[in-house]
Amino acid sequence: xxxxxxxxxxxxxxxxxxxxxxxxxxxxxxxxxxxxxxxxxxxxxxxxxxxxxxxxxxxxxxxxxxxxxxxxxxxxxxxxxxxxxxxxxxxxxxxxxxxxxxxxxxxxxxxxxxxxxxxxxx
Numbered sequence: 001x002x003x004x005x006x007x008x009x010x011x012x013x014x015x016x017x018x019x020x021x022x023x024x025x026x027x028x029x030x031x032x033x034x035x036x037x038x039x040x041x042x043x044x045x046x047x048x049x050x051x052x053x054x055x056x057x058x059x060x061x062x063x064x065x066x067x068x069x070x071x072x073x074x075x076x077x078x079x080x081x082x083x084x085x086x087x088x089x090x091x092x093x094x095x096x097x098x099x100x101x102x103x104x105x106x107x108x109x110x111x112x113x114x115x116x117x118x119x120x121x122x
Contacts, residue, residue: 025031 022031025034
């Protein structure tokens with residue numbers, strides 16, 4: 001046997017022994033228990049990460065709802081002010097129209113008086 005064959009045989013022997021130990025571990029349940037414990041640890045980590053993300057989402061959602069409510073309150077105030085200002089302007093317009101109507105009446109009365117006085121002078 002040359003050196004190359006020796007090293008190859010030795011390497012294969014070590015691999016066979018490792019595979020037998022691994023098989024023995026699976027048969028006894030030790031490897032399964034270790035894999036199960038590792039798996040459960042990973043699941044716990046993922047559950048914690050999920051809970052943290054859900055908490056962040058809920059806080060953001062609450063914050064968004066709070067901001068939306070504030071904006072709706074602001075918009076409601078603006079709408080009320082708009083309606084108040086519109087009502088005030090309608091009242092002013094009505095007063096101005098009354099003034100225009102009274103001035104027209106006054107002008108027409110004055111025109112009539114001028115025509116009467118001009119007619120009398122003739």
